Amino acid sequence: MSSTPALLVLEDGRSFHGEAFGARGETFGEAVFNTGMTGYQETLTDPSYHRQVVVMTAPHVGNTGVNDEDPESGKIWVAGYVVRDPARVPSNWRSARPLDEELAAQGVVGISGIDTRALTRHLRERGAMRAGISTTETDPAALLARVRDAAPMAGQELADQVTTKEAYVVPAQGEKRFTVAALDLGIKAMTPQRLAERGVEVHVLPATATLEDVLAVQPDGLFYSNGPGDPAATTHQVELLQQALGRGVPYFGICFGNQLFGRALGFDTYKLTYGHRGINQPVLDRTTGKVEVTAHNHGFAVDAPRDGTPTVTPYGAAAVSHVCLNDDVVEGLELRGPDGELRAFSVQYHPEAAAGPHDAAYLFDRFVTLMESRTGSTTGGN
Structure with missing residues (x-):
């Protein structure tokens, strides 16, 4: 099955090419990283992540799928989702559906197949910053311009x-x-x-x-x-x-x-x-x-x-x-x-x-x- 290319661009100009994970389209937010090796469903549904593009440092995400018991709110709140190696097939007795299917159903644009270790090190050195993920834009410079037009987190009452x-x-x-x-x-x-x-x-x-x-x-x-x-x-x-x-x-x-x-x-x-x-x-x-x-x-x-x-x-x-x-x-x-x-x-x-x-x-x-x-x-x- 063919995959859809995706592009991630940070506001300082660094870019990453990968594959679409979740919904197709374009999204913007503050790029941050989460070091948890489990609990991705609770992270996604935590309203505190509103307007943020969350990078998972654990390489394998989606292994246990998605269930209807663990959400922390009524929807996924992250603006975008970044993973390295998404699970091809979830394996857990509580799983109701795959993670990428849930992301797509709720319109959450994500990207997979990128070096999340390099991205995390970059954010640690340069700080959290605005980012954009797109499955429709192939030109990093064009996406960068839209990233820099997005509102920063500082000063936001949400x-x-x-x-x-x-x-x-x-x-x-x-x-x-x-x-x-x-x-x-x-x-x-x-x-x-x-x-x-x-x-x-x-x-x-x-x-x-x-x-x-x-x-x-x-x-x-x-x-x-x-x-x-x-x-x-x-x-x-x-x-x-x-x-x-x-x-x-x-x-x-x-x-x-x-x-x-x-x-x-x-x-x-x-x-x-x-x-x-x-x-x-x-x-x-x-x-x-x-x-x-x-x-x-x-x-x-x-x-x-x-x-x-x-x-x-x-x-x-x-x-x-x-x-x-x-x-x-x-x-x-x-x-x-x-x-x-x-x-x-x-x-x-x-x-x-x-x-x-x-x-x-x-x-x-x-x-x-x-x-x-x-x-x-x-x-x-x-």
Whole structure:
């Protein structure tokens, strides 16, 4: 069977020739790489990858096909997909269809048969950058011009493009202990499930929710999810979080929720050269001294003091609670009151770990303990 040629061009002019994988056509986005050796279906359906062309560093992709149980949202969000050696035939008892068939059905343009190791090394040295994939353009210079016309990730506010349109509830499993208002900035389906497993009823709200919307569910705590875009371009959710912190609402945020927590506390954010994306990142929890292997997907980070010195904020004393052991990037924040009691916290990585290690699952328990301490009850304050 004959294959369709495909072309990938980076904004600095480097190009790669390969074969079409998935839909035919043309697409543009920020080229980033993911180091996970498994979990490609969860990666594809993670809304945090909206507007990004994802390069898989693992050479063989698609071996287990696609099933209907593992998606983290209702669709594939990546702008484009880059693999070296796609599986010719999936082999797994849970597989419902091949990966390339799913990509084509959802209109996701990809490319295969290129040297992803060389591409990854290039992105590590030059940084994440805009890219285009085309099965219709054969001239690299012509595609490059369109790549450079595409919007960069910096300065983009994208949560409104991936959030739920209507609020919904994920019921607690077993006895209901607490109620949490979760702001959907690009939430992964496994996250509210992890809370539900701990007796938490989760009210998932759109990214445009107001303080009145949050308080209407009478929450014992507030949660901010992961999501795409530049945290420095986001204002509404930062203001909402500041209002909630001012009222003493217990808070837990992950990924984008960590960056917005940092901004709410008065810290700046910045764009990483090539980001952290994978399921094998070592992080130190300074509150326990333990090192955990964690799942990441972020291209921005919080600029906060990493020397352990607390920063005085209008809401309490803020400090860095977690750091990445690869590059010392801030991976978590905490807010404490005058007596040292925990009031709010966040992490930059994914404790729901779909896919990935479960070292960080304790953070959901930490949130439950925080709500217990603030309500004075193990069955919630409602």
